[in-house]
Amino acid sequence: MADVRFEAVRKVYDNGQVAVHGASFDIADGELMVLVGPSGCGKSTLLRMVAGLEAISAGTLSIGGRVVNDVAPKDRDIAMVFQNYALYPHMTVAENLAFGLKLRGHGRDEVQRRVRTAADMLGLAGVLDTLPRAMSGGQRQRVALGRALVREPAVFLLDEPLSNLDAKLRHSVRTEIAQLHRTLGTTMIYVTHDQVEAMTLGQRIVVLNEGRVQQIDTPMALYRRPANRFVAGFLGSPAMNMLEGRLERRDDGQAVLDMGAERLPLGRPRLPEGSAGRAVVVGVRPEHLQPGTGEAAFAATLESVEPVGNEVFVNLRLGSRPLVMRLPPRDLPAPGATLPVAVDGAALHFFDSASGQRLEPAPA
Template identity: 60%
Template structure:
């Protein structure tokens, strides 16, 4: 277990493309830190730089207080788990687990002990004599995890390890990874494009976009206080609703959406004035169909599609040119085409400057 420190890490390719612009953060002892973002954002490039599989253009990388910029991957005391498992098909599970230790000249008794420990922890005991072709995708991924585990590295690096699994296996293997981290108290850096994986696994999350770090924080603070429009829209499923318009006076303040209005009351008076442009974000769970009179903070929308999924219902609506999604508990579903009055609490609003796309904080 070790701390990982990135100090202005940068990756520029020969054609001038910037893969990672300027990455600076620490990964604490025993922390599980997640790098998340859309395809091409630089998260896997950054992980490969930490692993030593990509050269560092500039900046300093330290693992366990040792600068490792010029060290080979085998000398960095890291173990990496890939998306494609990378198991040797002609070897048994036991041989796959032991292979890396044999290359390092580890004593036979120590290899057997470590393989046994990993097999017990990952429930691989009955699979040790089998070959990868005889295993399911989830079992193969557990073997890949076990191969990293027997190394007892200072840092585990996981590059989208669940991407090849179906939804059920992805959930169960995600739980296994979380348990493994807890049992080992290991330092882990985990790359994913799946924001659900990021939110459920990470102690902290690094959100990346186009090679740049957008925000680093705990899952709930990212969800509740996104620093900009990108982070707000990336985290959350269904995604946050955004309303872009002009602030007008209408029995208090409102956001003119063209053929619809978002009633804001006086809540945004500290950051917006009549005539200014504003982006208001509201999570689907914060939009609630009204019962009775219209409060100061509301929106009229027309229902286009209802999606009941058992424990909740997604209401897909339209307010002017804006699509709106509300998440509500199980209830009688309104008729398609009916007009709904949606209400929300002012403290649930997320306000953004339309030019800079940065968050505007309210003192409510």
């Protein structure tokens, strides 16, 4: 096992494209860290630099306290699981698991021990003589995991390993990866563009955008206190509602967001210092909008209802602005009806309109 440290790590390609802008963060020994962001944000590039598959343009990368900038991939004590299983089609499961160990010169008994241990851990003991083409996608991904597992590396690297699986299999294999990490206690770096995977798997999450680290924290800390508008909009499904306007505090203490054609009542939240008259973006999670009346209520047009089993997503419109509300299953008016909606003023997020950075509420 080993910690991983990025110190001002930068990646610039020959054509001048900057893929990673000076990333600096630590991954603790035994931690499962998730790198998440949209396509092209630099997450896979960071992973490939750890693996030694991409050269580092500047900065320092350390694994277990050893600088590895110029260390060959085979000497880094890492194992990587790719998106496309990369199994040898003419080899059985057992042969796929054992192949890398044999190349490294491990003895027969040691190879058999490691293959047996990995197969038992991943539920592959009954299919060791099976060829990949006769297996499901979930089984093949478990073989790919097993091939990394038998290496007994200091660091596991997983590059979007569930992207080729259907939704049910993704959930199943995701649970297995989490269990595997708890059992092994080995450092894991997991790359995904799926924020649900990131939230459910990561002990901590690195959110990236356009090659820059946006925020690093635990899943719920990111959800409850996003550092900027990008993080707020990226994490959460449905996404956070964003409304832009100027904040006002009325004489009676109530706050209002002046959006021009519409004025949104916000109740009596703690506003950021000096925010009166300031252009801001107000963020509100779908679960913090609810049908109701009161001083922080407004009338919205119900456009459509999306039942997804144990909850309902209600698509609304306030003037020209779309909103999404999350509710438990219930009877609702027909599309086109006007619905009174109340804002939970205590759960609002404020961001600067220009920079997108979070604005903290003034002390109580």
